[in-house]
Amino acid sequence: MSALVGLDVSIRERLRGIVGAEHYSDAAEDLYCASYDATLEQARPEAVVYPASADEISRILRLANEAGFAVTPRGSGTGLSGASIPVAGGVVLILTRLNRLLEINADDLYAIAEPGVITQTLADAVAKQGLLYPPDPGSMKSSTLGGNVAMNAGGLRGLKYGVTADYVMGLEVVLPTGEIIRTGAYPVKSVSGYDMTRLMVGSEGTLGVFTKMVMKLVPRPEHCESMLAVFADMAAAAETVSAIIRAGVIPATLEFLDNVTINCVEDFKHVGLPRSAEAILLIETDGVREAAQREAEKIVAICHGHRAAEVRRAADAAERDRIWEARRAALSALSRVRPTTILEDATVPRSRIPEMVAGVRKIAATYNLQIGIFGHAGDGNLHPTIQTDQRDTEEMARVEKAVDEIFALALSLQGTITGEHGVGLVKAKYLKDEFGEEGVRAMRAIKRALDPNNVLNPGKMFR
Amino acid sequence: MAPKTLTAADLGPKETDQAYLCAKCGMCLQVCPTYQLTGREAMCPRGRVQLLRGLLESRLELTDNLRDMIYTCCGCNACYVNCPSGVDVEKLINEARAAMRAKGVELPAGQEAMRSRLADVSNPFGLDRAERAAWLPPELRKPRTAETCLFMGCSISFANNKTGKTILRILEKAGVDFMLLGEEEECCGDPLVRIGETQLAEAMIERNQARFRRYGVRRIVTPCAGCVKSFRRHYGGFESRHLVEWIADLIDEGQIKPRKPVGRKVIYFDGCDMGRQLGIYEPPRRILRAIPGIELIEYDKSREFGQCCGGPLISYDPEMASAVSAQRVAEAAEKGAETIAAACPTCFLNLRSGGQASGQRIDVQDVMALLYRSLKGD
Known part of the structure; x- marks a missing residue:
């Protein structure tokens, strides 16, 4: 692989020509503002561009291959692994202008969105039609759907509903070399060719830039039940989790707070959690009313049977809100110390x-x-x-x-x-610990096949 | 030549810690009015805080562009209520501006023009001092000794005396005693604090305080949210209330009786100073609910999560101010509101101009104007 170069005047001129002068910047402040995400890592690019179409992105990537500079895609910059940090300099491709929600199809249960759509915006829009987009990463009020797909974001509903990858039916992708391809299909069933969609999801901006995404939707559950269980020891809480699953109940969410978190939450919000508790479980079931209620009853019984010191089940929306306040406050409470x-x-x-x-x-x-x-x-x-x-x-x-x-x-x-x-930047050095040299070599081979000049988000995933 | 940096010593240890408290999570992005408008990271709270951090660490120079980014913050603090780490961005930005001014950094052109208007004629509109009281009934133009001062504020005195006259009529009906500083009134100092112009602000504040003392004032009531904020933050020894708090009480006590129906679907606009800064959420709603015929509806984001109208930008970047308020007007129209009611005179002026810019057929009214309609002929 050839070494990447910096941007000379003529490249900058051509970039301006592609996106328009007002959507290009190399002001020190804009470069600094593209240098970070939610980790402690930082590296400045040489230019930022705000493209408005797959065609513009394609032209930028062709230019990158021709001239040999790095291109790093970025959404809202809320990532927790440094994947959008331009460690090799070059150009940061800020995708927030591609923010149209193109279609919500309630018959075939999908939505088509551009990558800059905010996850919460999609969730709110489909909710209005009685539908649910289940992935709910903690950053969804700010994060972009493109970023969620690129990172295969999870969330609180992972246990029952899965993660972002389970909701991507197809993609329009600009490949690192500039070609625009389509992956996946609109029907629920499709087995044609390699599963390029799955390959692209979670590729952390190293294999392609998404420009359109077909996202699966599900019907909105009609009812949910919320519970909180307090445990004096960790083992009892863990056994409870296993017992719930063994009993054939898959809760929509099953969250946990440890003693340190409980005390930070109490210091910050005074929710009324017992400070001596070793663990608190927050559990939610959803679905058809009767089913969610029966599952909740089972869970309450299991908690009692596993030495829960206290079990609360919300009787109404207000109580549900109080139960979840502890979980919502967890990160804030820990962050303020x-x-x-x-x-x-x-x-x-x-x-x-x-x-x-x-x-x-x-x-x-x-x-x-x-x-x-x-x-x-x-x-x-x-x-x-x-x-x-x-x-x-x-x-x-x-x-x-x-x-x-x-x-x-x-x-x-x-x-x-x-x-x-x-993985991004911060966990790249651990990847081989998980998959071994051979596992990482196989991944690198895919990267090399699609991005021979290593222009797209270099320095990520592999070290 | 202006110094090209800002150090932790310039900013002070408390504010420096605030800058480091930011976890860069980005939860502030979508609630920031200037980010909503521009989509530029440098125009969002996280971006501004990081730019400050870049300055403190000498990784950035204090360019005019950087200074301008710090000065585009409206100070609405919608970011603060959405911040997991609890960074008080408004305070941090105000302190950063003050620190820059203390180092002799020039103000951006719009802010400089406002500063000079305030220094010359004690109002941000740059209008002749005499106009402040010219519209008042002659007996109210000069102050007299009284416990309660109705502090009219610049927005009402210079740009919206129609509402000022309405307020006087309502208080007359209530039969309550108050005085005005009238010709002697000056800006409360808040616009100067906002741009980091501390010395000029302090002088103005001291002059107003001396007047309050001279006329035996113990309680200040004002229809301006920015003024209440300023009195509570920077003035000592006086009780201060927003007019809607007083009027809501007078309605409860039966001294003001709204009777005539006002058949409007009204959405109440929580201004940032009224709401997040002062916590005055209920009194304006109590007034609106007391008016027969008003159907009161709410924004999706209201109370502490209410979104800024862009008003603080009105004195130095009217174009951006009205672009922001046009969004708030459009959201009200989407909710089916016929009237937007504001209790902050800056919001009122800015929502009006945003309404005109957006071409929405929606009426913007001060809460007092709606109340007065219900009292007319009473």
Whole structure:
């Protein structure tokens, strides 16, 4: 692969010509503002462009191949892995102008959106038609759908409804070399060719730039039930999670807060959670009213049968809101304790959660760090959240070691280094720990086949 | 030549910590009026906070462009209520502006023009001082000793004295005692604080305070949300209320009796100063609900999540101010509102101009004007 070059005057001129002068910038402030996401990583590009069509993106990528500069796609920049940070300089492709919701089809249950559509906007629009777009990443009020697809974002409903990948039926993609292709199909069933859609989803902007996305929708459940269960020990909470699944109930959400998180939430919001509790589970069932209610009854009984100190079931919307306030406040509460918050997403099979929580606690003690854990207990996707200060270099060195150990721990428990945030920049060095050299080599071969000059989002996923 | 940097010492430790508290999560993007309009990261709260951080770390120079980005913030603080980390962006931005001014950084042209108008004639409109009280009944033009001062504020005095006259008529019907500073009134200082012009603001605030003391004022009532905010933040020793709080109480006490039906579908617009800054959500709604015939509806985002009209930009970037308010007017129209009711005179003026710009057939009224319709002939 040839080395990438910087942008000379003539390239800048041609970029301006493609997107229009007002949608091109190399002002220091705009470059700085494209240099970060929600991680601590940072790198400035040499130019930012705001293209408005697949054709413009195609021309930019052809130019990148011809001249040899890097192109990094970016949505709202809310990522938690550094995938949109332009580590190789070059051009940042900001996709927020491609923000049309093109179609909602209630008969065939899909929506067609451009990548810059905000996830919440899609969710709200389909809700008006009695439909549900299930993936609900925590950033959905700001994140773009294109970013969600590129990172295969998860969310609270993962256990029952799956993740973004389960809702992508087809894509229009500009390949790294500039060709525009279509993947997938509109029918529910389609087995023609390689499953290019699945390959593109979660490719973190390294294999193509999405310009249209066909997203699957489902009917909106008519009813939901919310419960909160308090546990004096972690093992009891984990057994409860397993017992619920064994009983044949798949809750829509099954969330978990540990003791550190509970106390931070209490300090911040005074929700009335018992400070001595080791774990709290927040559980929701949904579907046909009678079914959701019967499942809720089963869950309440299981919680009682597994040494829950207290079980609350919301009688109305107001109570439901109170129950969920603790979960909604979790990240805010953890974020306010120290200036810097590092949110990880190491994930293990749900039966290994007690080992994972105990292991993270031990790591926190070893490195003298405060780490709160909350997350999606139902799918084993935990968020060990490190409270620190990035200006304290000595502490940050300990943080780095702790993070290394957290990932090693997750892998030792048959887990994965990332459940929903992606590899990007920050987890690239761990990828071979999960898949081995050969696994990573196979992935690199795909990347090389589609992006021979390595112009599209170089430096990500692989190290 | 202006210094090209801003250090942590310039900004102070508390505000520097605020800048570092930002986790860059981006939850503020979609609620920021200037980001909604431009889609530019440098025009959103996260972007502005990061630009400040870039300055503090000497990774950026204090260019005119960077300064302008800091100055486009409306100070609406919609970001604050959506921020998981609780960064008080409005305060941080105001302090950054003050720190820049203290280092001799020039104001952007629009703000400089406003500053000079305020310095010359004590109102942001640049109108002759004499006009402030010229529309008042002669007996109210000069102050007298009284416990309650009705502080009219610049927006009503210079740009909307129709509402001012309506307010006087309503208070006359209520039979309550108050005085006005009239010819002696000056800007409350808030517009100057907003642009970081601390010294000029402090002088103005001190002059107003001296007047309040001279005339034995203990309670200030004003129809302007920005003025209430300024009194509560920067003035000492006086009780301050927004007019709608007083009027809502007078209605409850039976001293004002709205009787004539006003058959309108009305949406109440929560201004940022009225709402997020002062927490005055109920009193204007109590007044509107007391008016027979009004069907009161709500924005999808209201109260602490209410969206800014862009009003703070009106004095230095009227075009952007009215582009922002046009969006709020369009949202009201979508809700089926016939009238937008505002209790903040800046929102009122800006929503009116946004309404005209957007071509929507929707009427913008001050809450007091709607109340007065219900009192007429009473």
